[in-house]
Amino acid sequence: MNPSAEKNRQRFTRTWQTPPGIAGWIAEVNNRPLGIRYMVTSLAFFLVAVVLAMVMRTQLAVPDNNLLTPDTYNRVFTMHGSTMLYLFAVPFIEGLGLYLIPLFIGSRDVAFPRFTNFGYWMYLFGGLTMYASIFTGQVPDAGWTAYTPLSGPRFSDMGLDFWLLGLSMVEIGGIGAAVEIVVTILKLRTPGMGIQHMPILVWSYLAAGVMILFGFTPLLLATLLLELERSLGFRFFDVHAGGNSLLWQHLFWFFGHPEVYIIFLPATGVLSTIIPVLTGRRLVAYNLVIVAIMVTAFVSFGLWTHHMFTAGLPDLPMLFFTAASFMIALASGIQVFAWIATFWGSRPPYTVPMLFILGFFFVFVNGGLTGVMVATMPFDWQVHDTNFVVAHFHHVLIGGAVFPFLAGMYHWLPKFSGRLAGEKCGRIGFGLIFIGFNFTFVPMYIIGLLGMRRRVFTYPEELGVGTLNFISTLGAYSLGSGFAVVLLGLIWSAWRGRLAADNPWNGATLEWSTPSPPHASGFQRPPVARDRYPLWLEPPQDALQSELTRAADGLDHRPVSWRATLVTDVTNGIPQAVQYLPGSTLLPFFTAVAILGVFISVLLKNFIAAIALTLLVLGLFGRWLTIDPDLPREEADAFAERMQLPLLSSGTRTVGWWGMLGMIAILFTVLAALIYGYFYLRLYSDEWPQMGLPLPGLAGSLPAYGLLVASGVVQFFNMRARMRGDRRFLLRGMAAVVILGAAFTSGELWNLANMPFSPKTNAYGSIFFTLNGFVLLTVLAGVLLMGGALMRMLLLEEPVDTPRLQLWLQNSELFWFFAVAAGLVAFVTTYLAPRIL
Amino acid sequence: MNTQTAELSPPRMFRRWFAFLGGGCAWTYHLLTIYVIGEFGCVSGFDRHVYAGISAVAWLLIIASVIALVPAIAATWIGYVDARRDAREEENPYEEGGRYLSSFGWPLNAVFTMIIFVESLPVFGYLGGC
Structure with missing residues (x-):
């Protein structure tokens, strides 16, 4: 092996190794x-x-x-x-x-x-x-x-x-x-x-x-x-x-x-x-x-x-x-x-x-x-x-x-x-x-x-x-x-125990193709697998095999100075992109400690500390989201040329987009459970609202939810502007969404503060405030996401089609549409349904 | 990299995934709906309303079950038809996964169709009320 290749292999190995010491152990991400x-x-x-x-x-x-x-x-x-x-x-x-x-x-x-x-x-x-x-x-x-x-x-x-x-x-x-x-x-x-x-x-x-x-x-x-x-x-x-x-x-x-x-x-x-x-x-x-x-x-x-x-x-x-x-x-x-x-x-x-x-x-x-x-x-x-x-x-x-x-x-x-x-x-x-x-x-x-x-x-x-x-x-x-x-x-x-061979049981699946235990990177060169038992069967030698092998070869002990793996499509396993993977960092540990602090504060009934630590948690999560991959330019360009695949992409080719989908699935489940809880309490109550409480007024809520719906409409046009790369429209449109979202949040907060009942009044009050509170928090999170994307556009002056920016915008979009839908469902449930059912 | 051949048109991709997951989604709708109709309908006394000798709750359950069976059967049928068409066409290694969704999906959806049918049966013991 020539010295240059050996040097690259060593750099590759170092890139995947855990940093030394206790801090390295805490910050482990492998x-x-x-x-x-x-x-x-x-x-x-x-x-x-x-x-x-x-x-x-x-x-x-x-x-x-x-x-x-x-x-x-x-x-x-x-x-x-x-x-x-x-x-x-x-x-x-x-x-x-x-x-x-x-x-x-x-x-x-x-x-x-x-x-x-x-x-x-x-x-x-x-x-x-x-x-x-x-x-x-x-x-x-x-x-x-x-x-x-x-x-x-x-x-x-x-x-x-x-x-x-x-x-x-x-x-x-x-x-x-x-x-x-x-x-x-x-x-x-x-x-x-x-x-x-x-x-x-x-x-x-x-x-x-x-x-x-x-x-x-x-x-x-x-x-x-x-x-x-x-x-x-x-x-x-x-x-x-x-x-x-x-x-x-x-x-x-x-x-x-x-x-x-x-x-x-x-x-x-x-x-x-x-x-x-x-x-x-x-x-x-x-x-x-x-x-x-x-x-x-x-x-x-x-x-x-x-x-x-x-x-x-x-x-x-x-x-x-x-x-x-x-x-x-x-x-x-x-x-x-x-x-x-x-x-x-x-x-x-x-x-x-x-x-x-x-x-x-x-x-x-x-x-x-x-x-x-x-x-x-x-x-x-x-x-x-x-x-x-x-x-x-x-x-x-x-x-x-x-x-x-x-x-x-x-x-x-x-x-x-x-x-x-x-x-x-x-x-x-x-x-x-x-x-x-x-x-x-x-x-x-x-x-x-x-x-x-x-x-x-x-x-x-x-x-x-x-x-x-x-x-x-x-x-x-x-x-x-x-x-x-x-x-x-x-x-x-x-x-x-006795030392083991790499594949002591003649296993058929890919884990047995690595050393025992595996290298820090898992696979120094990704395998090509076209069978359920890839180690028991020789793959067919066809055009697809050549293409897949070429993609795998491109990642053989590469890249050397950052971590990456291949992204393939969901159905057929065809390579679509290279996914950057972050290395060790103490941020997740500090975030978990901050959340522990929030919960301990709640345990001790110190709600001011809980709120302060919650803001810290939000800040730490925001820091996670805003760390961009730091790819050495020359190496990245050479790598992209070799791979013929995008290094940084957007949409369904990125894990980030799928992660946002997972987040929305979780929030959807919370919303569904809250809606179920609302109607369940309603079912077993003789009257609704309970204990003779008045129906929640529409005078304050209708304008607030109207603003939310308007923000959804604006966001729809923002989405089209993103697709055609219209930066000017996007900047104005996103600013409008942030303003409308903030206005909704303030308006509905004022509404809730002026309700003739509180969450402690009875079960109706509890579920009413919790459901609307969930919507408020979701919209607020959306405002922060959207605001973050807007700040990025203003500060970095990137073209709209920059992959990382596109991903931000796509994820913010998805989240915003969910927030608006959640708001509408909550509005119909808590403000309209009691008047009809 | 020949990624284009792996990316089917959206309608065709939707058809493949519907042939795979349609039955499960139909089942999910069915179970949640019949539970809500069952508990909420019975506790609220909605079963007191009777039409042609069958309580309103029972009618809703029957209708909900029929609605659930439609996509379940459709997913089974689409998967079966697509699997047969794939078997007649030349193999395309770039689309093997998509073909699998159809060929595997139709037996899966047939099982879900059967489960929806079995889960609907209890209503026939309670046609007059809860």
Whole structure:
């Protein structure tokens, strides 16, 4: 190799390396180290939750036990459930996805590296906030579901505020990671990887990512609404003020049911990846498995009310959810049979991953069958809130998710660490886990059918379930020991295990084409992939292959002084552009710290500090958005000439545009949930507005909303001016939109300030102000975005067709149209609907 | 770089993606609509209004289900027709992904059509009221 090429390779390697020291570690943006961080942190939380479970089972080992007080028991099971579901399951999945997905699709990193860093800190700070409640002696005690009114201000202490605020931070991080994963999969696939060639794991993560966007957002909204109730006296859930406790349940379970499939689908992706490697065959019925994934992704949103069968809702709508619950079992069944068919006639080695897969079949299918049972209303009426349900969900979650993920850890440890996992420790651990699991949870079905409720700190001897509970406790000790053995074994292997080859299992997917562990850039030269199993098949040698190879060669150890990966089109995997990727920065960390500060201020009821820190957060986010790529001119021009692809682009060729689409999807979900909440409260109220309040006046609101509509019309013409490159019209038009938006905001604020009721008056007041407040904040954000774009145009004097400016303008446009639409919907709902309906 | 051949015209791209996602979107509309009609209609007492022996709530549910079945069946049909046409035409490696959307989409949409139909069935046990 000539010296110049060697020098370039070294520069390329340096560009992707993490800066040294603690600051470098904090500022890390590479997906793989951050993915490891997510997984390690989540496994630490997992171990804490396992210890809490041991404590619970010790309390329940014998009847009439008094090891724990009832109050302490409530706090223990709350933290156990919350930790497992919020701080372990989804973060672990996201960490695994952040690590593996770019490798599977041949990308060097995820779409928004700084956001990955931000998401991790939000997750860590959120989890620590929840546990910080221990230092106040007021640990959350309302269960992982936090039903109102138990979680309301009347019946819960400050521990719930730690829970709500901590959870909100975790959710923000989780939703951000989901946007990353979805946009990465859609736009950063390697040349040739059309949608028909995506590995099953990638499909499952795409589905889970989209589900997180639409599923987590209602929970984020619900936690914020509950915190508004607890801190500021809003009345959404207070039945004495026209509120409704069931509204919390609806919002919660609209998240809660998809949540379990968000956990399950990536686990099925892991199985669909490992099983072909174990058998040496392609997965049978690949298309049917994707049908199953897609059906699960959609239909999981249609099951939520099956958690509320005993809430007193009408039978007819409940039956729709029973029907949907049966249908989703078909989807899971398709996958199970596809796996069995893949195994059929093969001779897989009985390695630790294989053992966990067999364990999955036994445990998950058991749990799935009991799921169909509880989906039947009359049966559910008998077993709801008993240990039967506890047994069911542990079967599906541990069997359906933990077992596959442990299989995955053994399978991919060589890729993570460069070392093989020890089989002996793994087998011992598996034995303890499998036996322990069945002894813990199978008796619980019987205990539940015999009438022992869940979430009770003890039970009387006369109930006759003492022996079964004792057996269950012994099983739990075995289960906990097994987890400890497995995790310690994995840690030991990662540190001192036998060195692994790059592809020790003859795997078929792209992650095995990299060294173990991979280089900092992931792929020094992007691969070309035109099959679902690219390492098992030689690609066709046609014109397309030549073009794709040329594009990949262009990125071979290039560019050398900045980070980049290829953008391809969503459907066919044809290269469209080169995406600049930002390097390490402390900005995301400081932003997460500022948000933590906001939440702590709210916890301490210091709202002035909360507002000040919110402004700081906005400033920090604004700084993120305004950092332009700093590309050395000469190198950039030479690179662009070589690649024959745009280096900086706009519209659907950029990840930024797709990220804005994701943001709008999130805001749309918030709006939809608020509208639903408005009409739900209306439904169960005898009069509306409640308590004889007057209808909100139109005299003030009509002009304000008229201004908003006018701004939408102006923005439409701005969009046309942007397309034809008319800078002069754009400057005036954008200024007009900013002025109209600011005028709307001021006008509607004045309106709200002069309403004859407040958010604390009753539930009507709370939802009225919250819905209109959401619109105000959205429009304000739009004004800032639009104002920022206007400032950029004025200060930098760029031509309109400059890619970076175009992207700003396109994103501001999209956001503004959404803000106007949201305003119109809110206006019709809050001002017009009460006059008509 | 021959990117142009990978970028279909918007109507054709819309047709491919409709053939892929149309059934799922129809299902989403269906479930949310029948839930809202079911709970809101039953709790508000709207089922007291009866026409031709069938309650207003039941009528709305039936109409909502028929409306949902239309795009679901259409997506299935379009996907099927496009898949058959693609099978007759010469393969184009630049458009393989688009073809996949149609060939894979129609069985997917057929499943969603079946699910919409099954989820509509409970209304026939409650034609007179909630």
